Amino acid sequence: KDFRNNIKPNWCPGCGDFSIQAAIQRAAANVGLEPEDLAVISGIGCSGRISGYINAYGLHGIHGRALPIAQGVKLANRELTVIASGGDGDGFAIGMGHTVHAIRRNLDITYIVMDNQIYGLTKGQTSPRSAEGFKTKSTPEGSIETTLSPLEIALSAGATFVAQSFSSDLKQLTALIEQGIAHKGFSFINVFSPCVTFNKVNTYDWFKENIVNLAEFPEYDPTSRIGAMTKIMETGGLLTGLIYQNKERKSYEDMIVGFKEEALSSQSLDISREAFDKLVAEFQ
Numbered sequence: 001k002d003f004r005n006n007i008k009p010n011w012c013p014g015c016g017d018f019s020i021q022a023a024i025q026r027a028a029a030n031v032g033l034e035p036e037d038l039a040v041i042s043g044i045g046c047s048g049r050i051s052g053y054i055n056a057y058g059l060h061g062i063h064g065r066a067l068p069i070a071q072g073v074k075l076a077n078r079e080l081t082v083i084a085s086g087g088d089g090d091g092f093a094i095g096m097g098h099t100v101h102a103i104r105r106n107l108d109i110t111y112i113v114m115d116n117q118i119y120g121l122t123k124g125q126t127s128p129r130s131a132e133g134f135k136t137k138s139t140p141e142g143s144i145e146t147t148l149s150p151l152e153i154a155l156s157a158g159a160t161f162v163a164q165s166f167s168s169d170l171k172q173l174t175a176l177i178e179q180g181i182a183h184k185g186f187s188f189i190n191v192f193s194p195c196v197t198f199n200k201v202n203t204y205d206w207f208k209e210n211i212v213n214l215a216e217f218p219e220y221d222p223t224s225r226i227g228a229m230t231k232i233m234e235t236g237g238l239l240t241g242l243i244y245q246n247k248e249r250k251s252y253e254d255m256i257v258g259f260k261e262e263a264l265s266s267q268s269l270d271i272s273r274e275a276f277d278k279l280v281a282e283f284q
């Protein structure tokens with residue numbers, strides 16, 4: 001079960017994305033997957049390269065469209081474990097419409113956002129996750145927009161699994177990805193992944209000083225949606241761990257009447273040649 005391939009990532013030395021790649025590879029091995037059981041679908045950005053760095057099925061999609069592709073893959077082949085991944089610009093700006101609707105649709109896939117609070121690939125512009133006052137080439141006087149809170153949005157959209165982690169905490173991140181894969185529904189995992197080249201504010205040290213680990217609150221109940229929202233707001237969205245899980249709601253696939261477990265390619269068409277040719281002719 002080796003999810004490593006021989007492609008050397010071209011992320012900058014020290015980029016948080018390296019650890020997220022390692023965590024996905026470890027989690028996939030730990031839950032007993034084989035490379036042919038896994039599909040990693042990514043969007044555009046530094047983070048989008050991740051699908052090429054994992055020994056599994058992979059597709060490096062288009063900007064903000066990792067989730068539509070990942071959902072299509074899952075609907076075509078329920079036997080695959082599907083992980084979608086991309087950056088905060090990819091998922092929370094151009095792709096936000098897809099993110100919200102994928103959350104409420106609740107297909108059984110895992111979405112990992114590599115959140116560095118900046119656009120790294122295009123050399124450092126303000127993203128929806130950048131803090132107010134954040135100065136970049138696109139906001140030289142400091143951002144005057146409210147920072148987007150992905151955890152609050154995920155909960156509001158009806159998420160059944162919400163978690164957050166930090167790329168430096170490989171143990172926690174790997175465990176959360178394992179839980180996300182095991183969850184029967186859409187698993188949303190936001191991961192703080194420092195951009196060491198362009199984000200000089202949200203650094204490794206900054207996160208270490210400001211993150212609030214849910215492990216500090218042994219009485220915390222991740223099945224309470226109100227409790228989760230309260231904790232997110234109390235901590236300014238900087239908490240890590242399993243924030244919310246609803247095991248009661250069925251996945252989208254499980255609610256479709258007659259939707260088969262087998263991949264479409266394994267299913268019999270159960271149709272005569274004549275009827276098949278007639279069907280094809282209608283679409284020509």
Ligand code: SF4
Nearest residue numbers: 012015046120195196
């Ligand atoms: Fe990572 Fe930033 Fe370099 Fe992109 S620019 S690879 S996000 S450190």
